[in-house]
Amino acid sequence: MASLTPRQSTQIFGWFNPRPILIWSDVLRLGLTLDKLISYGLHAPDLVLVQPDPLKWVECAGANLKHARFMLPFGANPFRHFGADLADVIGMGLSVTEMVRMDIDYIQLKENGMTERTEGMFKFDPIDWIIIGKNEHHHAKPNPLRIKAV
Secondary structure (H helix, E strand, C coil): CEECCHHHHHHHHCCCCCCCEECHHHHHHHCCCHHHHHHCCCCHHHHHHHCCCHHHHHHHHCCCHHHCCCCHHHCCCHHHHHCCCHHHHHHHCCCHHHHHHCCCCHHHHHHCCCCHHHHHHHCCCHHHHHHCCCCHHHCCCCCHHHHHHC
16 A cells, blocks of 8 residues: 555546555556556555565556666566566666665576676676675586697
């Protein structure tokens, strides 16, 4: 449940049926989209109280990858909730702090196709990689055939 200003209430419910709060059933009943609610000045900390499940916002209110940063308070994960691929996540230019808040870790990046070559596209320092879960077990092991060939 989110508290509404008089203006937001009028924008959502109209002049003849203003209400001081917004609940999830209102979003569904009125067919409100996340973009529309944002345009009315509602913020993520308010909307997470209306519906904390990011998948519900995707399924019912048009949330998509462009909302990922807005939905940080929801814990929205680009891979799980928006169907993003590795290129999408690289293109978002996320900071390590944002990745942690989105519950993206090193293993999930690897599971979604990250290689040593694409690791560099994230522009992270070694400490950043440690923060998201990279450890000594993730370093590439020398290929004995390659060593022999040299």
